[in-house]
Amino acid sequence: MSVDFITNLEKGMEKLHKRGAFLTVKSGEKVNTMTISWGSIGFIWGKPTLTALVRKSRFTHELIENADSFTISIPYGDEMKAALGICGTKSGRDIDKVAEAGIKFVPSNEVSSPVVDGCNMYYECKIVYKQDMDESLLSPEVKERSYAKGDYHTMYYGEIVSCYEK
Template sequence: MKVSIGPKTMALPTPTWLVGTYDADGKPNLMTAAWGGICCSKPPCLTVSLQKPRHSYAAIMERQAYTVSVPSESQAAQADYCGIVSGRDHDKFERLGWTPVRSELVDAPYVAECPLTIECKVVHVKDLGMHTLFVGEILDVKVDEAAMKEGNPDPTLIRPMIYSPSDRSYYGLGRLLGQGFSIGKEFK
């Protein structure tokens, strides 16, 4: 039997992403975000949702761009730090010893040390209430060569994290369950 817990942000999994922006002074900044995902295939688009008071909100509105750097499990503490302090008061790249890389496609930085990066230009902005939804058209995806297998990003090498809103915890990726569009064929 299921138990009702009411309307909550309990969709699982949610990502652990580092949203990269330049602030009004041109300083690179990161914020940890869990509210986001792929929202369109053609053109390829990715969303992130931020609250208006966040330092990154104004940066995205001004520059109409953001990046998403996907940290590896080994970077969990650094990713958490980026969600604890504000870029208004802290240089997160400097504190973490990370390298900000200026995107050649969008007006936003990404983290050199993260295995996967997605570069987005804002194509839609929608105020939803507490959060604003930014839809970014994906202009490029960059992957560390060491995290590739047969020409594609390999999740077992990237080792992305998920965030669980219910217990406010980070988790690693689970085991391979089977090939998509294949394992369900037994029910055809």
């Protein structure tokens, strides 16, 4: 069922933050998903947007740099807890996450990147802007807490072109 991007926004963001979600990207014939628990939804440039952060060391970063879209698949319950754990700790460079995590990708409605089957809320996003973090602009507290080892994020701003619940 298609919904406006603000419908169930509070529930979706709570689950993203507390349980995690799958960020999935397709570049060429390669598809990878990773677990995220950071992100924000807002309204920028006259468009509903979702901002996702991907560390430069991640395999997903290699793919999203050459992609035009990404999707966010948010499970509400605990049934995908193990899959989120695998996708958050193992690299698609090294293993077949689909097989290891027991997940299945299904085509999205509007973008080339697929979604993870079995989730409850989906955001399909067309990349409209990206920016590497500038460590000199971070507060010392954030830098120490989140970037003590370096490995900064690139921020990807995606126009939400489709948002729906299972």
